[in-house]
Amino acid sequence: MGQTAAIEATGIVRTFGRVRALDGLDLSVATGEILGLVGPNGAGKTTFIRVVAGLLRPVEGHMTVLGQPPGRRVAADIGYMTQSPALYEDLPVLDNLVFFGRLFGLAIADARARAAELMDLVALSEKRHVPVRDLSGGMRQLTNLACAMVHRPRLLLLDEPTVGVDPVLRRILWAYFGELNAAGSTILITTHVMDEAARCQRVAMIGSGRTLAVGTPQELCLRTGTVMLEDAYLAFSAAIAAPMQPEVSG
């Protein structure tokens, strides 16, 4: 089972009008790994995640998610954490969790038990009856994460989960990601913060909708002769851009 890729994408193209948000992106995410999808704003990270989640159809290319084409059939095995908290603000934390649990097929008792378990995990048990609108930004983000995990997905898609999160909470979140991964979940996480990417087992660097390089953080630094992932990214994007530059003869 370990051999099958959780996500297998080849030549994915997705356009919005004239903009090619994904321009032939290739990526393979192995089952059981944490892969960081890094790139600047507009690189195509969110578009790619939305294609994996079945929310956008690629215009070209081929993709399988957990061995199937993306869409409703695999949706129950995917947890999708949106960039900004997508929650029902009027409902308490508990109700949000139970709702999403049931939406993903849990029986009501199971959904309640799972909600209690997750609220313990993210230390929100005391806030179970507090409407989401009365929570702090960090607590909302934790609730958002809990909602994505409520149905015990095999694949977690986390879209910039730590944006606007303070350093303490960021550390807590990464600890959760590690625990989830240790429990067998595959995680695809997007970020434009390079020191976060360094925590991933593998990193896929993308730019202008294309894959620039994929490897462990150490490999990527080694290949570019850099120490920091940020410098490695710049080196890879410069190398891709270079052939397009007019040649200057010396």
Next chain:
Amino acid sequence: MRPARVESISGRILRQFRHDPRSLALIAIVPLMVMALVGYLLSEGKERLPVAVVDLDAGADTPGGHVAIGSEVVKALQGQNQIEVRIVRSAAEARNRVGSGDVAGAVVLTSGLSQDVIAGQPSDIRVVVGGTDPGLEGPVMRAVGGALASLRASGTLPVGGERAALSLQVERVPIRGANGLSTLDYYAPVMIAVFAFLFTFMLTSVAFLRERSTGTLERLMASPATRIEVILGYLLGFIGFAMVQAVVILGYAVWVLDVRVAGSIWLVLLIIAVLVIGVVSLGITLSFYARNELQVVQFIPLIFVPQVFLGGLIWPVQTLWPGLRWLSQLLPLTHAAVALRGVMVGGMSIGDIAGRLLALLAFSVAMVILGVQVLRNQRA
């Protein structure tokens, strides 16, 4: 106070509108549409209302020859441009046609009309109007009054002191034995339909807009839930809500305002439920064309006002131009109001309002299909 700050705020508001062309368009279109409708509906000379006329007047012989006031009145009525005269043979037939809604009203000229008028005896012209639609009474009465005035002006009818000798007697045809129908009885069913429509539409469109803007719709779409499951979930939720509202309004109307419900209360609730299915789906569909709550609010007059004006809620559908009459049949409130009136006022059964119920159902099914289609585009 610094005028520059005030100016910067007002300037920003104007600039925001410039970047919101839809709001700008709606600001112009909505009032123009409402004004055009009101202008048309309040102006005279719309469609002629059919009025049945029975001339039973035997005439009278005078030294100057045979006089037939009845036929003079008929001619004068034919000269009135608000109505279209339809001659019928008996008063009973006239009443029947008013009762069935076939004509807006009837004028009965009694056999002794000419003799009474010549002899200076008090006499009356009976005007029959239907209890189903008080809105038709005014135009019919105005037309009859206008005809008599023209006869007096031409000297055919006596004027001055003898004027009172000829009076108009109004007879209201009760429908299905419902006597003493009040205006409230007549308008209460309409109010129920209006509230069910308005509140359901507002709540659904705003709720779905929020679903979209907060990203929870994205979550729904990324879940195993199918589009039809999402729509059905919404439908059930809002039908429950609308039913509670309907029961509250109905309860108040019946127990506090003493409004009659001649037919089955379950049938009333069924009509509201079918209407609400369509309105929830309409709200979902239209919310996709709004970027914010402001734009949703602007949809309300666009969707709602034509239905109130053209749906026979205030002005009878019969008085509209044929084109608008046809349009009114496409509006769900028209059918809901007629069906609710039929059940609550006329005590009609499900068989009697089957046509209206089917029309509402057709609207609702069409809206659900449209809603599912719009959701499909969400997952593209």
